Amino acid sequence: MSRPVPTDRAVPPFPDRVRMFETICSLIPRDPDYPPRVRALDILRRVLDGTLYDVLPHQFHEERGASGEYIPLRARRPSVRYALCRVVVEDSVSLLFSEGHFPTIDCTDHATRSMLGDVLKEARLNQVMTEAAIRGSIGSVAVLMRVLRGRVFFSVLDTMFLTPSWDPEAPDTLLCVTERYKVAGTTLEASGYEIPDPALDYWFMRRWNASGETWFLPWPVGDALDPEEDPLRSVRHGLGFVPIVWIRNLPGPSASGDANDGASTFRAAIETSIEIDYQLSQAGRGLKYSSDPTLLIKEPATSDTEIVKGAGNALVVSEKGDAKLLEIGGTASAAVIDYVRALRELALESVHGNRVNADRLSAAQSGRALELLNQGLIWLADNLRVSYGEGALLGLARMVLRASQVYRLKALDEPVPPLDPAVRLTLKWPRWYAPTADDRMKDAQTLSTLAAAGQISRETAVKSIADTYDIEDVPAELARIAADQQESTEPV
Numbered sequence: 001m002s003r004p005v006p007t008d009r010a011v012p013p014f015p016d017r018v019r020m021f022e023t024i025c026s027l028i029p030r031d032p033d034y035p036p037r038v039r040a041l042d043i044l045r046r047v048l049d050g051t052l053y054d055v056l057p058h059q060f061h062e063e064r065g066a067s068g069e070y071i072p073l074r075a076r077r078p079s080v081r082y083a084l085c086r087v088v089v090e091d092s093v094s095l096l097f098s099e100g101h102f103p104t105i106d107c108t109d110h111a112t113r114s115m116l117g118d119v120l121k122e123a124r125l126n127q128v129m130t131e132a133a134i135r136g137s138i139g140s141v142a143v144l145m146r147v148l149r150g151r152v153f154f155s156v157l158d159t160m161f162l163t164p165s166w167d168p169e170a171p172d173t174l175l176c177v178t179e180r181y182k183v184a185g186t187t188l189e190a191s192g193y194e195i196p197d198p199a200l201d202y203w204f205m206r207r208w209n210a211s212g213e214t215w216f217l218p219w220p221v222g223d224a225l226d227p228e229e230d231p232l233r234s235v236r237h238g239l240g241f242v243p244i245v246w247i248r249n250l251p252g253p254s255a256s257g258d259a260n261d262g263a264s265t266f267r268a269a270i271e272t273s274i275e276i277d278y279q280l281s282q283a284g285r286g287l288k289y290s291s292d293p294t295l296l297i298k299e300p301a302t303s304d305t306e307i308v309k310g311a312g313n314a315l316v317v318s319e320k321g322d323a324k325l326l327e328i329g330g331t332a333s334a335a336v337i338d339y340v341r342a343l344r345e346l347a348l349e350s351v352h353g354n355r356v357n358a359d360r361l362s363a364a365q366s367g368r369a370l371e372l373l374n375q376g377l378i379w380l381a382d383n384l385r386v387s388y389g390e391g392a393l394l395g396l397a398r399m400v401l402r403a404s405q406v407y408r409l410k411a412l413d414e415p416v417p418p419l420d421p422a423v424r425l426t427l428k429w430p431r432w433y434a435p436t437a438d439d440r441m442k443d444a445q446t447l448s449t450l451a452a453a454g455q456i457s458r459e460t461a462v463k464s465i466a467d468t469y470d471i472e473d474v475p476a477e478l479a480r481i482a483a484d485q486q487e488s489t490e491p492v
Contacts, residue, residue, distance in 0.1 A: 020274050023074050027055040033182070033221065040256035041160045044138035044264055047085050047273075053077040060281050073278060080280035084273040084344065085266035088353040088380075092265065093133040095381035095432060096388060102126050103389060103427040104467070105397050110475055112401075112419050117472070118411040119152050119400055125393075128154040133388050136247055139254050139261035142177065143392060144208070145243040145399050150410045152400055157244070164246050164260055174242040176209040188218050203227070208244055212236035239406055245395040250383055262387065265351065265380070272347035276340050283336040298322035352380040370433040378432055385429065394425050430467035440468065 025043055046052040058071050060079040065071055095101055105120070107113050132141045135156055142157040161181040167173040185198035195202070195218070202218035205227055213235045216227035237243065248262030255264050298321055348354065354377045371378055401421040403409065409416040435443065447461040458481075462474050471477050 019271060020074060020278070021271050024052060024055060024274075031182075037256040037258045037261070038160055041138055041261070044255060044267065045158075045160070047266070047270055048089065048134075048138060050081060050083055050086065052274075053081070053277075060285070073282075078277040078281040080277060080284055082273065082276050082280065082344075084276065084347055084353075085269055085351075088269065088348065088351050089134055089137045089265050091354045091377060092352075092380045092384060093130055093137075095377065096133055096384050097126060097130045099126070100434065101430055101432075102129075103393065103429045104472075105394070106426050106428050107423050109420070109423055112423050114473070115411065115416050115419060116397060116400060118414070119409065119416060120397065122411045123152045123154050125154060125396065128156060129388060129393060132156045132247065132392070133384065136249050136388075137265040139249050139256055139264050141247050141249070143245045143247070143396060145245075145396060145403070147237070147403055147407045147409070150408055152403065152409060152411075154396065159246075159261070174244060174246060176207055177242060177244050177246070178205065178207045180205040182221060183218065193218060208242055210241050211238060239399075239403060241399070241402060243399060243403075245392045245399070247387055247392045249387060251386075265384075268350040269347040269353075272343050272350070276343050276347070279336050279340050279343070283333050283340075286333055286336075296324050349376065352376040374432075381432075389427050389429070394427060397425055428463075428467070435468060443468075 028039070028043060028046075030039060043052070046054075054077075056075060056077045058065075058076045060076045062071055062076060105113065105116060107116075128143065132143055135141050135158060140159045142159050142162060144155050144157055146153045146155070157179075161179055163178045163180070165175045165177070167175050181204055182201050183204045185195045185200050185202055188202055188204070189195045189198045197220070201221045203221055204218050205216045207214045207216075215230040215233035217230045219225050219227060246260070248260070249265060250263040252263035254261035255267050354374055398421065400409075401419045401423065404416060404419040405421060443465060447456070447464060450456045451458055451461045459474060459478060462471065462477055462481075465471070466474055466477075
């Protein structure tokens with residue numbers, strides 16, 4: 001069911017001498033029925049989705065209104081949009097949860113590790129966590145676990161309309177999560193609800209706790225009635241814990257001012273990104289003007305016929321007349337491009353984005369060289385590993401272990417026996433960048449020397465290169481190595 005922010009509030013006039021971002025934010029409706037956190041997250045979500053400018057009433061080429069009045073730039077949507085904030089988010093998430101960077105869950109029990117890996121692989125946890133990291137870049141996100149017919153499913157929940165309640169004696173443990181937002185009566189009626197007056201707006205609410213997922217019957221906005229439980233749609237899961245992982249994006253102050261949200265990935269670059277959009281739009285406007293400049297005729301002219309501009313149409317004027325094209329120089333466009341490049345560098349530096357220019361890479365670089373080259377982006381992804389890896393990914397894995405004690409799970413069409421929820425789980429992260437052939441040769445020489453000297457075991461050596469050579473089962477690989485060595489030593 002959709003969760004739109006209502007837009008039926010009056011649009012305020014354009015303020016004077018206010019930063020562009022604040023000007024746009026002043027046009028976004030304020031709904032007093034929602035807390036300020038909802039509006040703050042909604043603004044950041046618009047920036048991420050590229051819909052921030054949708055509230056501006058005019059296109060960029062509309063310079064005059066219907067009555068001939070001049071339309072200021074702050075009232076126009078830019079014609080060029082450089083999604084810098086989205087680029088930074090996707091670059092950082094690609095280093096976090098892409099196919100070559102997704103961590104493996106390890107534990108001391110081989111059977112538990114294998115079964116847990118099958119469950120998470122079938123649930124497409126890689127795709128779920130990628131979506132969660134992108135949508136959570138505004139400050140926070142939640143991931144819901146469900147068990148349906150023995151299979152485990154994960155889904156990403158936007159936290160804009162979610163309110164968590166934490167255990168005071170265990171501040172990292174959820175007591176319940178409540179979702180509450182407005183829905184049009186016609187939408188509820190189409191979803192199968194019996195609505196007395198479809199023309200009204202209604203509150204929709206559901207709540208997750210340790211025993212079940214409780215749905216409530218919608219009630220009209222403005223009524224102070226206590227919500228009534230909907231027994232038809234409510235579900236009792238009996239897991240003994242709230243099947244939701246709440247993820248705070250980054251450490252630091254949140255844009256919403258709420259302790260349940262972390263810092264946004266891209267907040268520091270929004271104003272600069274808007275400046276880039278308008279500068280590029282103005283540069284494009286200048287280039288279009290250069291291709292069709294304004295014609296100026298100084299009276300008196302010798303002809304009263306309609307003037308048609310073009311190289312094949314000559315203008316004939318009198319001795320005292322004159323005609324010229326109002327052309328502009330190309331230096332302004334070049335200055336704008338240089339200015340935009342400087343703005344881009346500053347914006348990427350402020351959010352630890354990727355500032356590397358691919359044109360400057362003349363030869364293949366080693367993995368370590370690329371790490372130093374993209375150190376800022378790696379720092380950002382490293383911080384995200386704490387929130388989405390140690391905090392969220394391991395939390396979801398522990399939920400699966402606990403759920404196996406309640407339900408008979410299956411993965412890849414195979415039954416999953418009850419797993420020990422007390423087993424210790426760890427994450428093994430791959431390298432930031434794939435090693436080159438020279439890097440792999442040096443690693444092999446180092447590991448061979450350490451294993452021969454007895455300073456590390458053969459199992460540790462294989463584990464250290466498991467991600468590079470796509471070795472999913474280290475004990476099985478060691479068994480195959482031993483079998484190959486035994487076969488090679490047997491006499492022919």
